[in-house]
Every structure is written in structure tokens, then in C-alpha cells.
Amino acid sequence: MREKATTIYLGPQHPGITGNMMVRLKVIGDTIVSAQTEVGYLHRAFEKLQERRNWLQGFTLMCRFCVPESDPMENVYARSVEAIDGREVPERGKYIRVMVLELARIATQLMWYAGQNGSLGLYTMGQWSIGDRDYILDLFEELTGGRVYHMYQWPGGVRRDLPEGFTDKVLRTLDYLEKRLKDYDDLMFANSIFQKRTQGVGIVPKENIIEHGVVGPVLRGAGIRSDIRIDEPYEVYDKLDFEIPTQEGSDIWARALVRRAEVHQSIRIIRQVIDQMPSGEYFNKFPNPLKWIVPAGDAYVRVESGRGEVGFYAVSDGTIHPRRMHLRGAAYVHAITLLESILPGQNIADVSAIMNSLGTCAPEIER
Amino acid sequence: MKEIKDKMIAQIKAVFPEAVNKDYDGNRLDLTVNKEAVPSVLLYLKDSMGFRHLSHIAYVDWIEQGEFELVYILWSPLDKVKLYVHTRINRENPVIENIDMIWRQANTYEREIREMLGIEFTGLVAPDEFILEDWDDIPPFRKDFDTLEYVNRTFWHRPGREDAQDVRSTISERSGEEIPDFAKKYSR
């Protein structure tokens, strides 16, 4: 007797799912037969709004693209405008940007620790990592004036110089985090429940990787050493020494290990940045923002965010307003076609864990 | 880098003589092709030239020229070259070939472009709606769609701010200055 498939709507109001998106699942028993995503719950039309704003005003919208990870977005905006306008960033500005980007990467991964474990029922991890992430937010607050939305990197450099004694605080926080990461390992990676729930679950088939445009930790979790920081070095990444961790399993477990290693690498990068931080200017001033005309042209720049490649395409037609701005998010390719293709055959209980490990960020998908 | 790019251009031109290229500094390479040639160009680039990663499909509305522009941005992981493939589509009858059999993720982009710009992709299989629900206006990312006007029509702004004054007109009223109409477009 053939069993009848049942349709289950997962989301948009569902505590396990990151952001507001819905997955329509056809299940037999608790095995998924097919999946169809539905997004659009967070569409704010940023890019349309940016067409109405001038070249400076648009930057304030950038950090809202993906709320847990705002800095890569600011970075691509700044760099795309710099590329069209032919604007240089002072060396110190670049170093500060790298520091911010790496701190943001740690914060994102800490958020991910909480989400990944929350989706598997390990809530203690969330209490820890979100609490520890707050110390990084404290650093951000001191540096940029905002906890979540930093609005710090803008075309030409960064907005303010490092406050006095800031680097010491960063180092202290990093020391503390390193200590905590050991606790995380004990609680999470050594945990046999976590291992059993993640190993062999949510496998992204290696032969599908190119077809689906997979990027970031998902790609590295499939054993491919690809990272924009080394492929197309931006800011000062070519002067820094760090490793690109990869894993072979291509399942949630492999991606978790990649992310875990990335936090360690980020800490290593920040230490180097602080060592090498040059003195001098941190910002090359742009003209009066109300009359700032960017010459006609277009540019696509990319940055490696905690969830993978984030790109930004900006077009100017030689006026004070951008012609077009278009963001490419990591989640945009992962959370729709890739998710739909790997869900069949999985269990319902694993859906939110899979979504988490693919780096789903709903506000970034629909923008 | 320069030699690699020159070699690439020569190779592309040998197969697609009508493609127009434009060179930039660094690892950027631009290519403009007819919309009919897009699938074959992309397939060739992917299979024979190492542009294995489709990074982005951007869309621009050039309303003054009556055209939409699609920009396929490809990345070659081996040669580290970023290739922009531009193509233009007439605004009157916007149809182009679907490419989601080359890269599956293009499906998402095409769904978005279909909804936001109104371009039809022949052969695209996907649900009708993507982001918007029950949308009954012109596609919102077209340049002739005025979002603020739509907001004023559909939503509310909180009352209580009507006493706002314009600095320029406050001063000109006080001093008796008459700003001619042709100058007003330069007022802020």
C-alpha cells in the first residue's frame, strides 16, 4: 500500500527557523518527499530605496540587509562605491576594516553556535554563546557607537578612529573567548548527541556544488578550499597569515567544524591586525554628500562573510543618486534552490538544523 | 593577469565573433553579447573556459534607452578572473532564454527578475509568486514605479508634522526674494 504524502507548513511563525521564511514540506511519515520554500516576509526593497537616496545615505541601509552579520554588507557598499569613484582608503582604514570584519565573523559564528544547537535542543549553548557574543557587541558599541547596526565602514575608510585603549580591550576579549571556545568544544563537539544528529545529515552532494553556486563554509565543508579572502584578496588580507580550514564530510558536522576553525582563524587574524596596525589617517574624505557625483560606471565587489560570498553590484549614471544597487547574499543561493534539493529524504526534525548550517538569513534573501 | 585576459578574449572571440569586450584594470573583464547568445555563451564559458561559478545576475532598468540590462557575473576559480557578461533586452517585449539548467541557482534570480522587472524567461519552471504576494501594480523595480507615491496611496504617515517649514522658503519669504521657476530645480 502506498502511503499518502502530507503537506506541512514550516514557518513563517516557527521558533526553530532563522528569520521569517516558510518551507512547504511534503512528508510521508516523517521523511520529506519534496520541499518548496516561500520567502518574502522581510522584503523591504532596499535596493529600490537606495535609488532614491544619495551615495552617502544609501550606506545606512546596508547593515540592515542581514541583521546578524551587518559589517560585510557595509564593506561591499563602501568598496563598490570606491571602485566606481576611484577612491583610495588609507592603510590604517583598511586594517580597521579587517578587524571589524573579523570581529563580525566571530559574532556571527557565535550566533550560529546558538542557532545550530537551539535547533537540536541544546539550549545551554545558546545561553553561553549569545552571552559571550555580547562582549563583542560591547566592543562594537565602543568603536562604532552602535551595538548591532554599526554604520561604520563608509566609502573612503571608516567613520572614526579606534578609541584609546581599544586594542587592549579587544585582546582581552579574545583571550576570554579562546578560553570559552574550549568549553564550547566540550559541550558541543564532544557531545555524542550533537555528533549523531549532525553526522551524515544534510549532505550537500559534491557533484551538485557547482550547479548550485555553493559558497562559504558549505563549500569548504565539502572539501574545496575556496575563500574570497585568498582568491581575490581585498583590504589587507594579502598581508595576513591565516589558514582556510576545510572538511570532507559535506554534512552539518563538517560545516560545524569549518565554522569552529574559522573562529580560531579570525582570532589569529585580529591579533595580527593589532600587531601590524599602522598609524596615520583612517579616512579619505569624500565631497559634500549632498553634491557628491560619482562618475558613470559599474562595479561588483565581493567579500567573504561568515556565511559565504556576499557580493554587491553598484551602477552609477553620473548623478548624485545611484542608478542601481544589487546585493548578492550567501543565503540567496543556499536557502532556496540548494535547500529544496537536499531536503528530500531528510527528517522533519532536521530541517531547521539544516537551514541553520546552510547559513540561512531570511532578510538577506529577499532584501 | 593581462596575458590571461588577452588569451581569454581571443578564445571567446574565436567562438563568438559578435561579442564585444571591454577591459578594466585588475581581474575584471567585460563582455557584451546579444540576448539570443546568452545561454550558449554562458555554457561555453562554464564548460570550456573554467568560469564555473555564477556569482550574480544583476539587473538594471535603463528606462531612457528603453532597455533592461542583465549582467551575469562569473568567476573563474582557477584563473581568478571576474567576468561580467552584459546583455540588453528591449523593454517593450522583455523575453530572454532561461539558464537554470546551466546553474540551478539562476532559477532563484530569474524568479526575482520576473517579479521585480517583468522579464519573461522562456522555459522557467517555478511558482508564479516569489517575494511579493497579490501584487497588482507595475513590477516595482522598474524605474517608472514611484515607491513613495505608492506608499502615500497605500499606507499612512503619522500626522502631527504639518508645522514643518522649509528653510529656503522661510528665508526667501522674509527677505522678499522671488526665486524664478527655472531655478527651483536647483534648490535643495
Added chain:
Amino acid sequence: MYNDKNSKKIVETIQNWARSHSIWVLAYGTGCGAIEISPTMTSRYDAERLGFRGAATPRQADVMLITGYLTVKTVKRVVRVYEQMQSPKYVVGFGSCTINGGMYYDSYNTINLLDRYLPVDVYINGCMPRPEAVLAGLSKLQQIIREGNANGAEKYLENLAWYKENQRKIAPNWIAKAPDLNW
């Protein structure tokens, strides 16, 4: 004996006091503000010590946090979720976006004034409000519950026609298909 005015009042006072100390928050992050909910709920700020904790389903929840902008598509779901919630129920509006549109005032897909669609009991200003501000807002909510002034749900029922008209304006097809109240 329980029906005379005074004892009713006493019962109500006790009820309100109890309600104000056990507020279950519907875990439905509708916008950017959801990002600050997790620090608020976890160890650093620990809202649970004040009586707030997450509830997974609308039926069990007391308060709904509208954490920021609402897109037209979400408004429909939010209205539905709100109507599923059991009284007493409260709504807290987070951030500028719920007050007057915030950054997205000119976006065709986000509503500007939340109070036109749902009764809001407390607004927390900020973009986004920090956890400290969130806690301040939630204690304000506790305070008005204790005072018996958090009557948004009653207001919603009284002015149902008006709310429905506004909702219908942005979602003509959707609301028409749906039953009027309480799904």
C-alpha cells in the same frame, strides 16, 4: 458573592499582578529587532528572571513582540497569529519602524503605522532598541498590566470593523477569504 463590585476589583488586581509576572512571549521575530531578543532572553540580560519566557505557539503566548517593520505579507500572518492568541494578550511595538515607518517609510512593501492594524500597548523606541531598552519597555508593560490599562485586546474587539477595514486595504484578497475573527 463574587459578583459584587469590590470583590471583582480585588480579584482583578490579583489577576493583573499575577499576569504581569508571568508573561510568555511569542517567539516570532518579525523584523530586525529579533536580533536583540536573543541577548535579552539569554544569560547576559536574562529576561526570564523578570517573568518573561518564550512560548512556541500563539495559543500559549501572552504578548506578541512586533520587532520592527512589517511587510505586507507578514502583516497578514501577524494578524492571524494575533487573533489566534488567547486573551489577555498584549502587543509591544519595537523600533521606529512600528511608529512611523522608520527607515522604510518609503518602501512599497512595509507598513508605516502599526497601530492602524493592531492595537499596540507599548512602544519601544530605537533602531534597534538595545536589550536594556527592551527590558525597560517590558517592565513598562508589566506596570500597565498591573494598573489594568493594558486593554489593547478589548480595543481591538471594540473597533474591529475599523481594524479590519485597514487590514483589508493592504490585503484585499487575503482578509476577504479569511474568517472574521479567531481562527
Added chain:
Amino acid sequence: MSFFDLQGTLKPLTALKQFGKKPHTLKDIPWKKREASDRYRGLHFNDLDECIGCGNCSTICQNAAIDMIHLEGIEGKKGDSGLRPRVDNGRCCWCALCVEVCPTGSLSLTKDYIYVTEDPDAFLWTPGVDNPDGAERKSFVSDKDHSLNDFNRIPMPELEGKERVKSFAEVVLGYNEQQAREEASRCISCGICTEVCPDHMHIPEYINAIASGNDKDAVKIIYDNNPLPEMCGKVCTRRCEDVCAIATRGDSVAIRWLKRYATETAATADLTHEIVNPEIKEANGKTVGIIGAGPSGLTAAYYLALRGYDVTIYEASAKAGGATMYGIPKYRLPIESLDKQIGYIQSIGVKINFNTKVGKDISFKEIYDKYDTVFMGVGFPDAWPLGVDGDDAKGSMQAFRYLYMINAGDKVDIGDKVVVVGGGNVAIDAARVSRRFGAEVTILYRRRVADMPADWEEIEGAEDEGVHIIPQGIPTKIHKDDKGHVTGIEYLKAKMVADDKGGRPRPVAIEGSETILEATAVMAAIGQMGDYSFLPKEFEDKIKIERGRFVVNEKQQTGDPKVFAGGDAVNRTADAISAIADGFRACKAIDEYLSK
């Protein structure tokens, strides 16, 4: 994987080591406020006294959150629009761009971040009024280093001091296109400057046109109410720049140089005509007679001609331009530039009768009878003498007369040592002209250099060219030789005494400090005066003259309703732009008067 993974079961239990440790929970919250960081972007604060209401915050705000509103107790004045920002916190995103572009630095963000209420209408926030104590809690501020305003002016290219004295070539070279665009883009378009401009030129509009690369539109906007803009672009007293919003913390926008740049792009009279493309109304048959082709007369003539009037100007000298032609040295205002502008005014149908002195070649009565209205822009043709002993010596002259003669092409013998008495622009001009004839020049001024009414740029220019300035010197006597020729000037040193009435300090001569300066020529530049001998007695009664000036109403109308007047002979500011404003006002009044 075995059935029972010992390590995997026990390791997570190490979390229990946290048990009993002090939690890092911030327990005081929400009962106590936690102090935000020193850069926190919280609620706005505005220093209401420092704010000038330029509205730049309101313009940059991408959320349309900031309104400019009238506040009780704050009145508009020159250099202050009288409006103050009010933030709609239901829109604000605390990006602080408003702070970064505030030219005065009055706006800032504070450490306060809690704003909770039940009333959605209560989120309008007037910074500085709603938090009067916010100054102590300022966190995100924009000092001069961080401001996005460009406080440094693009330097104007000039000839070197040594080069300048060799000829009458123009000293200021003018911006090139890129410099002009850059300088124009410093402007924040608030328009506060337009109020102090006597002529209320449309300054933000034409600067914006230059910044966006539309020079032709800029020229058209400039010609809307000023027919001699290139002259203004070179020599205007530019009070607009004093109140520039950017000047509160930096160099003002070079409004004058930008006007000069724009008008110079229209290089000839024909080209000007083509760009401005004036709309000339059909002739209405009414006539206006104008006495004096100075700035006010030319302005009235130009705009009356545009309105279809038949305009005739009577000018005593051989060239038009009045004081701008004869009073300003050619290194500041070349003759070709003035000719171009007057050529353009003539090209739209204004008739000028040169070498026709009213009262001598034609009587005032004749003009009065011939035309429907009369406008008098007669200016101050005479100068005050020094009024000390030996004033009548040969070589003792008035600087204004000297400039007139030089500009008219006459030769004047000044010898090799010149002393100019006075501290205004005429004194500096005479001094710098004398330098160009090879003389050693000394300026003698009663007060301190800082008190000089001349433009600081002119004073600096004079010093660069080697002019010596003696401040605090009061001339008492001119020495002459047997032939009656000047040999020197005697003066007393002065000290500055504070004025009891609160005015500016007065110079008081120090007894016994007589000093003699050797001189071959002494020039008095202590003021000009009018010459109204052309007015017949019968008119003098009707057209009242008080303290050497015509009395007019706010429409430039004199006691005789048919007679209007403007320029130096009317206003006290005695500069070209006021004269132009008078002419423009008179034009409107005449139009109104004749249309009745």
C-alpha cells in the same frame, strides 16, 4: 560509533563546572540605567544657541525624520533662519549623518537610549528642548576633524606680489572648471546667505547649478536679478560670505569667485545674450529716463527694458559703469569685462547718451518733462578733502579723484613717495595703483589694522605688493615747499580708548608724538559726497535731501512720485550690490507705478 560513547557522554557534563559561579547577568537592569559607550548614538541633542537653522540635518536625513520648525523664543535674524530641527523618532535610525553634516557642530547624539511610551504620537523629539540637560550627556559629536563639511576653501590662484606691481593685469586669475566644481560642491544650499545679500541673489541655486556642471543655467539664474554679475563676481563686498553656514567653523564658500567663474564662461556680450536668452516683452510705449549709468541706473534700465519700456540713460562720462568704471582699479576689474556686460545691456535695447551731463548739457527739467518717470542713480562724484593745514598744496589730492583720472587714462604726477590717508577700499586701491606707478606707498590710518573697513583680502594684497601701513596715526598738517608742492605729512600717534557708550574704541592722539613722513603726494581717502547742483530749486524742495542723500521710501520713490532714486546717493552701504538692489527694486516700483 559504539552504542555507548563514554567520552561523548561525559565531556558535556564538564559544563557543570560553571555551577555556583557568579553569573555575568546584568542584574541591575531594568531598574538602573546602564551607561552607554562614549560614542553611543542615542537620542539627539541640539545646542539651540549655536544652531543657525541651516536645515542641513533635515536634508541629509534619508528617513525624512527631521523637520525644521519655529520654536517659541527663537527669532530669525541675519545668519539664522530662526528654525530649529525636530526629530521624528518614529523615523530616525540613529545613523548620525545629521550630526556629521552639521556645519556649526550644534547637533549631537547623547548616551540616552531609553524612550518607552504607550502613545505613538509622542515620538516627536525636539533636541535641546526636550532634553535641556543633554549637553552633559553628549556622546556622538562631530568636531571639525570628523565633520563631513569641507571647511577649507579651494585657494584662488593669484599673481605673485612682485609680478603684480609691474602692470595693471588682473591679480585674481579665477577658478578653472574643476576648481569651481569642487568649490561649489562645498555649499550646503541652505540659503541663509541670500538674506544678507542686498539684492537677494539666488545663491544656492546657481552654486548648485555650477556643482552639477550646468554653467549655463547658473548664468541664467544669476542674471535673473543682477545684470552686472561679472563685476560683482570680481569686486563685490560679499556680505553673503560672512554669514555662510560653513563659515561658522571654517572658510566660507567662495560665493563671489563662483559667480565670477560662471559669468566668465559667457565670454562675450553675444554669448551672454545667447545663454541668458532674455524674454523681452513687447514695447508698451512708456518711457523712462535714467540719470547716471552706474550700477543702479544700468540695473533699472536693463530690467525695465526687459519689461517693454523705452529706456534712455544720460551719462556724464565717456563710459558707462559709474563708480565701478572709474572708482575701481583695472587690476581688480578689467575694462573689457565691464564693456562686455554693458554691451550686453545695450544689446537688449537700452540707449545710453554718453558725455551728457545733466544740468549742463541737458537740464533736469527737460528730462523730467520728456519721460514718464525718472530714475536718478547719480552716485557720489566728489570726495571729502583731508581738512588739515596745507591741504591746498600741489600733490595733495583726493584718492577718489586720483582713481578717476587714472581710470580715464589721464596722467597724474605723484612723485615717488605717496601717503594715503584712510583705511577703506578706496585707500587701498589708491595705494596699490600708486605702487604700480613705481612709488613707495604708505597708508596712514587712525585706528588699528583690524579696524580697517577694507576687505582683508585687499589689505593682504596691498601688503604683498609692498605697501606700508601705519596704523593709529592721525594726520595734522601737510608740509609744502616754496613752490607749494607737498614735501611731507605730519601726524600724531594715537592710542585706542574704549568708548564709554559701548561703541568701538576711539583713537585719541598722544600729545607730543608728532612724526613727519616724507611725501611727494598725499591722498585723502576718507569718504565721498554727492553733487546735487543739477537739481533745480523747485525740485529740491519736493525731492528731499537729508545728510547728503536723497530721501526715498521702501520703493525707492522720492518725494516726487514720478522720480525714483538709488545707489550711493540713497543708501548708506555704498557698495555696488546695494546699488544694483536699489535699481532692481526701483524697476519693480516703476513698473507698478506706470502700470496703474
